[in-house]
Amino acid sequence: MILTVTLNTALDITYRVPSLRPHASHRVSDVTERPGGKGINVARVLAALGHEVTVTGFAGGTTGRILRDRLTEVPGVRDALVPVSGATRRTVAVVDGRSGGTTQLNEPGPTITVAEWSAFQGAYQDLLASASAVALCGSLPPGVPVGAYAGLVRTARAAGVPVLLDTSGAALRRGVAGRPDILKPNAEELAELTGFHEPLRATQDARRRGAGAVVASLGAQGLLALTPEGRWRAAPPAPLHGNPTGAGDSVVAGLLSALVEHRPWPDRLSRAAALSAATVLSPTAGEFDHPAYENLLPRITVTPEANAA
């Protein structure tokens, strides 16, 4: 199975309003609620691709209970979340009916105790024994040490399990030092990590910091990958219009699913780019459109990338 780690799981709530106006009162016309956090989103895509997935991380409180209840309804996903005394955070996405824009409100998450963090590390080590790959995804809840991902990367490497890291800020800066096999930053995370805004230069710098491969997701410009086998750009045939929510999580799912199937890098990138595009095109935020994925997959262009000047 593929293991995904979401230390800061969330109950994702989506509200639809005609138009969000600061300091006004709004009647929400439509409410949806689903298990969230980047690793859980990655697991949902992996399961839809036919992979066996186990999710771990933390869940607690009433929100954690709802999240775990809902997770039982997702076929192919096994729940190995570690219980905590604090309550799992909520995120609220307010979708503007007129413009389609989304305003995001993210709660910080529960404070994890030292004992809970230890319990997680033990569970993680046990789960690695049957994992073919692991994705470490998203922000760290309060209480988890900022160097957490570096430790989790090293544990995976020691167990011989390929490990992908997708996070931001200080957690990313510290995590890359653990030498993950794959780093998946977006343009903003890459610039924050390296100080470079030019994508190729920033990606090269990120790789020098310790990642085996770096796959940067650059929005409309597709993916830029620097790997031990070579460097490529992967992009859909034409620019896409839609909701980018979850597109990065689909990239992670695409990379990992192709990795465990022992596909070469260009195939991994095609799959990741096609899934990402099919997520942007989906009418439901964070889901991918299956027919669009199958239609796009053979049309992704993967081109070798020259050295930076």
Added chain:
Amino acid sequence: MILTVTLNTALDITYRVPSLRPHASHRVSDVTERPGGKGINVARVLAALGHEVTVTGFAGGTTGRILRDRLTEVPGVRDALVPVSGATRRTVAVVDGRSGGTTQLNEPGPTITVAEWSAFQGAYQDLLASASAVALCGSLPPGVPVGAYAGLVRTARAAGVPVLLDTSGAALRRGVAGRPDILKPNAEELAELTGFHEPLRATQDARRRGAGAVVASLGAQGLLALTPEGRWRAAPPAPLHGNPTGAGDSVVAGLLSALVEHRPWPDRLSRAAALSAATVLSPTAGEFDHPAYENLLPRITVTPEANAA
């Protein structure tokens, strides 16, 4: 005891963000959660004033369970909510740290079945037997007939229990026909009900529609009351700056508490205006500041109001 009815109870969530920007992502720095809906807010103020209060209405789902758990922590408030199969709604108030402005997002509430509505009407009738006054507060959840308040007003009057109505839109338009003893609209609700924007004329028109007394809460201009005993304006000594959330609910609590103590109208209005002002001045939205209330009470001016031209 005083009975308050909240057909559309809510779990009120407050988020604090530095500044709300539409279509951006925000980390919420502070999260609070408390039982809400207008009648529950009224009950909280009545209990703080030393009255015995019973709350009824509907509660269901996980949010309803949290709401009822939290209600047990409010001394002096007895929970007589009727269970429903749907989930109690949430409201999210996003407070802007910089400007202090509040952006409100209100879920619509669960759909009430015919059987649940019947069960409530039976419970309500039973509760009236030991009630000295009743307040009918807030919006109607989906499934409850739009004429619901007119029926509940008539049931209270038939039981000899003074009844106050505080709602808006169609529920107000239909409810006033039941002839409540007191109607407590704000300026906007009054204008929507009557079509008049001039407060005195609008208040006179609202009274003609069936209310025994109308107490209009006019924000910075204080209260305007048309009653069988006379007509008055009540206002604090100087304009107030603060958060008006819950000020209207404090007016309702002030009017009902003084009513059951058999105080004359000018005393009821002083108390309502002082509580409302002490709510605006409170640092916590929807709470009233006790020392401010005691300080303001003797300083409220209640002046007789002449006839409209």
